[in-house]
Amino acid sequence: xxxxxxxxxxxxxxxxxxxxxxxxxxxxxxxxxxxxxxxxxxxxxxxxxxxxxxxxxxxxxxxxxxxxxxxxxxxxxxxxxxxxxxxxxxxxxxxxxxxxxxxxxxxxxxxxxxxxxxxxxxxxxxxxxxxxxxxxxxxxxxxxxxxxxxxxxxxxxxxxxxxxxxxxxxxxxxxxxxxxxxxxxxxxxxxxxxxxxxx
Numbered sequence: 559x560x561x562x563x564x565x566x567x568x569x570x571x572x573x574x575x576x577x578x579x580x581x582x583x584x585x586x587x588x589x590x591x592x593x594x595x596x597x598x599x600x601x602x603x604x605x606x607x608x609x610x611x612x613x614x615x616x617x618x619x620x621x622x623x624x625x626x627x628x629x630x631x632x633x634x635x636x637x638x639x640x641x642x643x644x645x646x647x648x649x650x651x652x653x654x655x656x657x658x659x660x661x662x663x664x665x666x667x668x669x670x671x672x673x674x675x676x677x678x679x680x681x682x683x684x685x686x687x688x689x690x691x692x693x694x695x696x697x698x699x700x701x702x703x704x705x706x707x708x709x710x711x712x713x714x715x716x717x718x719x720x721x722x723x724x725x726x727x728x729x730x731x732x733x734x735x736x737x738x739x740x741x742x743x744x745x746x747x748x749x750x751x752x753x754x755x756x757x
Contacts, residue, residue, distance in 0.1 A: 563586075564583050564584075564586040564587050564588035565583075565588045565589050565592040565594070566594065567579065567582070567583040567586070567588060568580065568583035568584065568588035568589075568590070568592070568599055569594040569597070569599060569602065571583050572599045572602045572603050572606070572608075572611055572615070573602055573606070575606060575608050575611060577610060577611055577614060580599075580611055580614055580615070581614065584614075584618050590615055590618045590619050590620045591619070591620060591621050591624060593626070595627075596626045596627030597626055597627075598620070598621070598624045598626060598632075599615050599620065600612060600615045600616070600620040600621070600622070600624060600632045601624070601626045601630070601631075601632050601635055603615055603632070603644070604632035604633070604635040604636040604641065604644050604648065605635045605636070605639060605641075606641075607636070607639065607640075607641035607643070607644055608644065609643040609644050609646075609647050612632070612644050612647055612648070613647060616647075616651050622648055622651045622652055622653045623653060623654050623657055628659050628660040628663075629658070629659040629660050630659045630663075631653065631654070631657045631659075631665070632644075632648055632653070633645065633648045633649070633653040633654070633655070633657060633665045634657065634659055634663065634664075634665050634668050636648060636665075636677065637665040637666070637668050637669040637674065637677040637678075637680075637681060638665075638668035638669060638671070638672050638674065638677075639672070639674070640669070640672065640674040640676055640677055641677065642676045642677055642680060645665075645677045645680050645681070646680060649680070649684050655681055655684045655685060655686050656686065656687055656690070658690075661692050661693045662690070662691065662692035662693065663692045664686065664687070664690050664692070665677075665681055665686070666678060666681040666682070666686040666687075666688075666690065666699045667690060667692050667697075667698075667699055667702055669681060669699075669711075670699040670700075670701075670702035670703045670706065670708070670711060670715075671702045671705070671706060672706060673703065673706030673707060673708030673711060674708075674711070675708050675710035675711040675714060678699070678703070678708075678711045678714060678715070679711070679714045682714055682715065682718045686699075688700070688715060688718060688719060688720040688721075689721065689724075694727065695726045695727055695728065695730075696726050696727050697726055698720065698721070698724050698732070699711075699715055699720065700712060700715045700716070700720040700721070700722065700724065700732045701724070701726065701730070701732050701735055703715055703732070703744070704732040704733065704735040704736035704739075704741065704744050704748070705735050705736075705739060707736070707739065707740075707741035707743075707744060708744075709741070709743045709744050709747050712732070712736075712744050712747055712748065713747055716747070716748070716751045722748050722751050722752050722755075723752070732744075732748055733745050733748040733749065733752075736748065
């Protein structure tokens with residue numbers, strides 16, 4: 559009972575971004591990997607973008623690749639929400655850059671869907687697979703960057719070697735998606751990249 563209460567206190571403390579309360583809950587015997595719903599404390603710290611509390615949890619034995627709903631890891635959550643400090647921290651602690659959630663989502667794909675260039679660049683530098691695809695349509699990170707309109711992330715992906723001509727199952731290339739959603743700067747960027755390759 560005391561441990562269960564401590565677990566609830568730990569989740570509340572992480573949600574409140576209260577490091578003293580986090581330490582108190584851990585000292586009281588809270589399971590650092592215990593879930594509240596689909597979330598472990600580290601998922602919550604990652605979603606909050608709180609590197610100090612994330613570090614406390616990792617030092618207390620939090621599983622860096624723990625799976626939650628949708629098989630998301632803390633890295634998925636930090637990357638999608640653009641939390642660069644937490645993304646760096648999780649990678650330093652050995653988070654799997656290619657962890658796949660439901661439908662094949664990787665942290666890079668999640669970041670690209672949201673147009674998060676900062677965390678996207680971090681994942682690219684960490685060796686994220688630029689050819690990874692997800693869902694029935696088989697979109698790459700460059701497709702998602704084009705969809706979201708992030709020219710900064712599209713440029714980072716192209717510079718790292720992403721295939722500008724990759725086609726989805728229905729034949730859509732990244733520039734087609736960018737054009738469809740009115741992201742003309744991304745279209746111009748991809749066209750310039752393709753022209754540079756041609757020359």
